[in-house]
Amino acid sequence: MTLLRSPKPGALIVRWVFGRDAAKVTDKLRKHAPGGVDAIRDQYYRTDDSDARLDVYFPAGTQTALPTVVWTHGGAWISGNKSNNATYYELLASRGFTVVSLDYSIGPEHRYPTAIGQLNDAHAYILANAERLHVDPSKIFLAGDSAGAQLSSQLATIITNPEYADLVCVKPALRPDQVRGVVLNCGIYDVANMVGGPGIIGWGVDRSLWAYTGDRLFVDSTAAQQMSTLHHVTADFPPAYISGGNADPLTDRQSKPLADKLTGFGVKVDTLFFPEDHEPPLGHEYQFNLDGADGVVAFERTVDFLSARVD
Template identity: 50%
Template sequence: MTTHEDVEASAGRKPHKRWHRTKITLGIIIVVVLIVAIIGAITPWPSAMVIRAVFTQGGEATATEMDGHVPDTKLTETLDVAYADDGIDTTMDVFTPASATGALPTIVWIHGGAWISGSKENVDPYMRILAAEGYTTIALNYTLGPEGFYPTAVGQINQALAYINENAADLGVDPTQIVLAGDSAGSQLASQMATLITNPDYAEIMSVTPALMPDQVVATVLNCGVYDLAALAALDGIVGWGLKSSMWAYTGTKTWAEDSSGATMSTVNWVTEDFPTTYISGGNGDALTWLQSIPMSQRLDALGVDVTTQFWPADHEPALPHEYQFHLDMPDAQTALQKTIDFLDEHTR
């Protein structure tokens, strides 16, 4: 059989080395892919870091977009307030109108990022927008996975609520009018905190003593959240891979869907009739709306909880993506913002 080298030799040339270099390169690529696959089967770190990098870029871009919509209202801002002793992970940013002469209804916002990315700075522009409406607004940090495992963040957020309650006068907080709010993973955490506060059986199972009394939490705002981990586990494709990888990184176990992590994070199964009045929203182009937000709103409604929704028809154009509420260049995001403000005004003061 005539080989590539034979053809080169018959032409009076030395065998070309390019083919050998190509084979070596392909071999290296295959080895690298295999190594990455093996490592990825043992630890969630590689996948988590890729997802974090993508989310970080997106979060920063969205915050910049929101910056363009922050009104000129003068605010008093206190940044990087330490609510516990875990460094930057346990800090918060506080915003209040400079004209305020006393305590104000307060929105405590928990940022999203699939539990493994994001920061309070990503939602600070939104906090400034809401503060300009006459609220004290607080954006929280918490430890992300895989640096810390569930339920570390739950305990930290409970510490934050305790700090806010104990330092209400200094922070401009009316401790009788607190709204728990969040986006994406932060929405799951906000729903979890509200459930801990209003369901003693759940708090006992979680071994958490809630920092707030039920009558202190007057409402929740839940945007694009996750409330049913079994439905999350059923997702396929790139979205399913990303969320499953994130959950592994956040919980520290690949079996999160089968053990107490997934069960206790699934607040749809733990909410009661005492859950606070709720505003819940999601975009029609976001799979989580159909798998999570709408079923959660239906569950709360069935329990008799006062629920305000902002959903969109399945064929709405443009299709509204995950966390569309922050893309304030879009008219539909402006609609959601105004509905959020109307909801807050109705259930506070």
């Protein structure tokens, strides 16, 4: 009966599973650490908020402002932290970028839209401390994976769609001209198309979204409607790199529809998708597997996307 009244027990199980898997991925990435990268860690971007921290990575000895990738981690909105996949951020930094990895509050302890307000404040902090953090305020990229891709797409929509910003009651810290592009890996952009999954995966999605939105009938909730950026993006959305694995159910149900809609608006979209019969099958968050050739290809395509938009 408790499980029917509260998402917390199920959400904590999902958190444990995601946390275990994230630790394994983070550990496997360490062998690819590039060296020659400095970091500024554990900066509080919001006063009196213990969840509002960020880490900054940049090439060693950097004295100038660099194009900056602001990365929001995944974890089904109920797990994860800014240190997950740290080597990946170091690798991006080694290519000539400043990379900012953000923490934010997660469910079920905190609910939507807490994270949106935090991330917008993080953007304001990054701008206010641009010189110290080696950030070029005119060359910002928003990036994320899984739930972090959803959050990044939502912030990008807030920045580029004033009507949507009014709807969610957020005044964006970044101007549209400051955002050079968006990197979206394995994300969620249409909450209604998330439900109905089979078995334990469907159960986990249900508990995660219930925990994050605070609404058992989350599909019809205001939170779910606002989170579903597929229905709010416009022709002013920034250029986007969108990718997902062929064995990730989110690719056909989420990533491809967003790519198609943006392309239809005339937005510049760079996609990396794979044939259905691609081997090995590429699951959720495949891009962090740099032991595999496809993860390396995804990383290089990401760097190419970023580099093409900094001049």
